[in-house]
Amino acid sequence: MAVVDRPFDAHLPGTTPRGQTGAVRALTKALLTWPYLIPILIFFIGWQIYPIFLALKVSFTDEQFLSGQAAHWIGFQNYTTVLRDHLFWLGLGRAAIFTALFVPGMIMIPMVLAVMIDKVGSNRIATLYRLVLLIPAMIPAPLIFLLWRWMYDLRIGPINYLLVDVLHLYTIQTQPQWLGDPHLAFFSLAIMEWWWGLGYHTMFFLAGLATVPRDLFDAARLDGANEWRLFWGITVPRLLPVILVLAVLRFGSAMAVIDEYLIMGAFDRTRPTYTWTVYMWDQAFGGGMQPRGYAAAIGWLGAIAMLIVVIGMFYLFRSRD
Amino acid sequence: MTQEMSVPRAGSSAMIGVEAWHPRRRIAWWTVVRHATLVFFMLIVLLPLFWVLLLSAKSLPDAYQRYVWPHLFVHPLWVNYEYAWQKIPTLRQNYLNSVLVTLGTIVCASVASVLGGYALVHLRTPAKNVVVALLVASLFFPTRVTALIGIYDVQSQLGLINKTWGLIFPYTALSVAISTFIMRGIFETVPREIVESAKVDGASSWRTLLQIVLPLVRNGIVVVVIVNFVAAWGEYLLALTLMNDLSRKTLPVVIATASGGMGAWVWPRLASVYIMAIIPGLVAFGISQRWFMRGLQEGALKG
Structure with a gap:
């Protein structure tokens, strides 16, 4: 990250048109800031969003936790009940x-x-x-x-x-x-x-x-x-x-x-x-x-x-x- | 504020003379009512806690009577604390469990929310608005209840059912949205010029955060730490649902399910465990209140 975050001018290879390189670099730079968001996303997706949709999936099955039997897809039956x-x-x-x-x-x-x-x-x-x-x-x-x-x-x-x-x-x-x-x-x-x-x-x-x-x-x-x-x-x-x-x-x-x-x-x-x-x-x-x-x-x-x-x-x- | 109120009136009263008594007296009357009300609410807050403290020192016969002030105190006063700490099985383990889970959650949530809040405010991260929108949406969705069945499955896939330290993940997740908003509010008070000029000087975003921005947001971090402390130390639903063995449970679950009055959990002993359970929070708050209040004023509540 240290290199990428530096201001543009320093070591630009002069072969490609300046504007395009600038855009590409800016994009890479921006993408490389994503690691800052990764910890939030791990917790938020792993233990909030994913479980919510897991519960949604379960809600379409006849899962009975203690019955020891595999759950079947039963569509909206739970919801109508x-x-x-x-x-x-x-x-x-x-x-x-x-x-x-x-x-x-x-x-x-x-x-x-x-x-x-x-x-x-x-x-x-x-x-x-x-x-x-x-x-x-x-x-x-x-x-x-x-x-x-x-x-x-x-x-x-x-x-x-x-x-x-x-x-x-x-x-x-x-x-x-x-x-x-x-x-x-x-x-x-x-x-x-x-x-x-x-x-x-x-x-x-x-x-x-x-x-x-x-x-x-x-x-x-x-x-x-x-x-x-x-x-x-x-x-x-x-x-x-x-x-x-x-x-x-x-x-x-x-x-x-x-x-x-x-x-x-x-x-x-x-x-x-x-x-x-x-x-x-x-x-x-x-x-x-x-x-x-x-x-x-x-x-x-x-x-x-x-x-x-x-x-x-x-x-x-x-x-x- | 009272000064501001009375200054113009004092000026005018000097000019008008006798008539000025009336408004002046009315202000004093308001002030009395105001303080009386606030003191009343302060007592409402303090008296129940004082009652528990008293209960923890009552002798057994007194603890089961209606009157508040006991005829006989236990001697020495901390004997119930000693008993609870030494004799109630697994209590020390439960206490340790709570400490472990709380510390883990504080560390995870603080690191995640500082990094995330920094990126959301001061970096040009693509699609960060999507992240913010999702976090906001989660505040209005009853995630805690609806996701519970899913969280059970996730923990069970990871083999974390009945593993106390496994609680750290869902705990952090529960408060990650609010922690991130607190940090975002605080980071917004850091002038963009400071971050920009560090960039121009050639500092990486990482170094800018560690060396320049972090010292400026420390009050906000205190707020995040306290918020997560309270949330994790007192979490009940997940700990109840995901832990099976008594020795794996956290302190609040044990206290809440020890429907007292009998055996090891007679009222005075339960009360002494109660006091032991709320002390860490109050001490942490007492120590950090100066920074905590400043953090709140700096914008933790605006995020």
């Missing part, structure tokens, strides 16, 4: 309910916090706030779930201790069953997710706020606008790009949540946490013969359903800009 599978649609719907509950809070709370931190005068205190809020982002995901399983615990959990023994809002018999009650489970999980992403998402909004010119606020303030109107009139419109990107990204992660449900919900099909992702995992790696062909079809159809919504969101947001 999944599309008629009540549990798949139910699982997709459950994931959608969680997403609808989770995404608005995940955007509103960090945005308000970011606006507040942005206005803190002392740099040191502002940094302290940021650091503390970022602590949950440094905790391994399964430990977040374990922590909140403790928080919500009916016997030793501090939340119900506060509600029952300190505030006397409930009794032991009527205390909220945060994770057990099907109506509460998603809400409890959403609180956990908000807690987890608090600092991380606040950082996104702070980065967005840093691009808002200060004089805008000063000018508006001189005109007599109060903080509330500044927030809705200047801050929110300026942050709209960040909000939209986060909305799309978090839609994607919320619809595909699986670890939380595996750890906190187990494989009970009647529970709201049995979404399409858990269904897929249960089929592919859980009990029975592990029908991976069927599971792969669930995975692909779920992904396609999500992609349709994501493309729809992009279309909506783009036309509005």
